[in-house]
Amino acid sequence: MEKLGTKIVHQYEQSSKLDDFYPYVSKISAQEAVSIYVFYDSGNNNLVNMFSSSLGLEVTNIDSKKKIFTEYIKNSDITKPDTFIDSNNNVNEFIVYMSFLDERNFIIGESGFPIYNCNVYMVIESKIDPISAELTILNQQILFGLILAIFLSTLITYYISLRISYPITKICEQATKLSSENYDTVFFAQGYQEIDDLADALNHMRIELAQTTELQKKLIANISHDLRTPLTLIKSYAEMVRDLSFSNEEKRNKHLNVIIDETDRLTLLVQDILALSKLQSKIDDIKKEEFNLSELVKRTVGRFDILTQRDGYQFILNIKHDIIINADIRKIEQAIYNLLANSVNYTGEDKIVIVNLFIKNSKIRFEVVDSGKGIDESEIEDIWMRYYRSKDPHKRASIGTGLGLTIVKEVFVSHGYNYGVLSTKGEGSTFWVEIPL
Numbered sequence: 275m276e277k278l279g280t281k282i283v284h285q286y287e288q289s290s291k292l293d294d295f296y297p298y299v300s301k302i303s304a305q306e307a308v309s310i311y312v313f314y315d316s317g318n319n320n321l322v323n324m325f326s327s328s329l330g331l332e333v334t335n336i337d338s339k340k341k342i343f344t345e346y347i348k349n350s351d352i353t354k355p356d357t358f359i360d361s362n363n364n365v366n367e368f369i370v371y372m373s374f375l376d377e378r379n380f381i382i383g384e385s386g387f388p389i390y391n392c393n394v395y396m397v398i399e400s401k402i403d404p405i406s407a408e409l410t411i412l413n414q415q416i417l418f419g420l421i422l423a424i425f426l427s428t429l430i431t432y433y434i435s436l437r438i439s440y441p442i443t444k445i446c447e448q449a450t451k452l453s454s455e456n457y458d459t460v461f462f463a464q465g466y467q468e469i470d471d472l473a474d475a476l477n478h479m480r481i482e483l484a485q486t487t488e489l490q491k492k493l494i495a496n497i498s499h500d501l502r503t504p505l506t507l508i509k510s511y512a513e514m515v516r517d518l519s520f521s522n523e524e525k526r527n528k529h530l531n532v533i534i535d536e537t538d539r540l541t542l543l544v545q546d547i548l549a550l551s552k553l554q555s556k557i558d559d560i561k562k563e564e565f566n567l568s569e570l571v572k573r574t575v576g577r578f579d580i581l582t583q584r585d586g587y588q589f590i591l592n593i594k595h596d597i598i599i600n601a602d603i604r605k606i607e608q609a610i611y612n613l614l615a616n617s618v619n620y621t622g623e624d625k626i627v628i629v630n631l632f633i634k635n636s637k638i639r640f641e642v643v644d645s646g647k648g649i650d651e652s653e654i655e656d657i658w659m660r661y662y663r664s665k666d667p668h669k670r671a672s673i674g675t676g677l678g679l680t681i682v683k684e685v686f687v688s689h690g691y692n693y694g695v696l697s698t699k700g701e702g703s704t705f706w707v708e709i710p711l
């Protein structure tokens with residue numbers, strides 16, 4: 275308003291006639307949405323109205339205004355522009371001392387006579403201009419709000435980063451412990467969903483890792499045992515042939531046969547390890563071809579003839595039709611052989627192994643059924659794992675490496691076949707595979 279006042283005063287000083295000045299004030303009044311009053315001091319501090327304009331309209335309350343401003347002039351030094359707020363009416367008023375009228379610069383009064391020797395004042399009244407005061411308050415509020423917002427956001431950021439980073443730091447510490455083979459480390463980081471999922475995944479990995487390490491240790495123990503036993507036998511029997519039985523044909527042949535059997539055992543062990551590592555490293559791609567599965571099963575059972583003739587094992591074959599499939603014959607043969615070898619190893623006193631091959635529900639189903647001890651419920655999942663061996667001691671009719679079922683699993687998985695085992699403790703086990711027609 276001060277600016278506006280200065281502008282109007284300037285125009286007043288520039289105007290040669292009041293007739294030029296009044297329309298200007300009317301215009302400003304309308305433009306700026308303010309009421310403008312121009313008074314002269316008739317003496318005795320009694321203001322007389324020269325002009326008034328309220329938003330360009332006629333003003334009706336001049337008398338009360340006059341009274342208020344007269345009071346004001348009496349009590350204030352009005353040589354300077356001033357602002358006061360009439361709190362009753364909630365208006366903001368601004369008073370400007372405009373000029374001193376003398377003989378050179380006078381106006382014609384209502385009586386028709388020139389008026390001079392008095393002061394001229396202008397009052398600008400605005401109902402909508404408490405802006406500067408409010409702006410100051412607003413500025414202060416904004417500044418306060420800003421500081422508060424910065425403080426709060428720093429606090430929240432710190433809290434959130436702590437919430438995010440703390441569980442991660444904790445998991446890192448636990449992972450470092452795990453890296454030094456401390457498998458008892460449990461990943462626990464209560465935080466948010468993602469970190470909980472990560473902790474779960476790491477816990478799962480920890481268990482798997484512990485099992486794999488354990489199994490690998492077992493493998494080394496198993497393999498070294500499996501290698502050492504035949505090697506010791508081979509050495510002992512070779513020494514016996516050299517030193518004792520070389521001249522006795524019967525004994526010599528017996529000893530040489532043991533050497534040959536043990537060499538076979540070693541060869542098979544090495545073959546199994548090689549086959550598995552090839553399967554798992556995917557070096558050996560599946561080479562599919564059409565072949566007669568019924569024939570293949572019969573031929574593979576035939577490989578156990580020595581056991582049937584020598585040790586009284588009996589295979590009961592339930593194969594009624596020729597069934598043709600498209601698969602990798604070499605790998606399927608290996609899987610069938612491993613399943614048959616296991617059944618022979620683990621079947622019961624009756625030494626019977628049943629082999630079923632049939633079509634059911636549009637699927638070819640191959641089963642190897644034995645009458646052995648069966649497999650403990652808790653071990654069913656584990657037997658397919660590399661190097662897994664049951665805690666139960668068992669007799670061995672043929673050679674086992676602890677890798678047999680892992681090879682079976684790799685072969686069936688690589689062909690996309692469903693497979694599994696049904697087993698009842700004390701009754702026996704049925705290993706099965708289903709091949710889509």
Ligand code: ADP
Binds near residue numbers: 616649674677678703
């Ligand atoms: P291996 O027979 O040389 O120990 P496998 O991988 O063939 O190794 O078998 C893993 C384990 O699964 C065996 O040690 C045994 O405990 C169990 N298993 C396999 N076949 C049978 C079966 N027919 N009956 C009972 N247990 C079996």
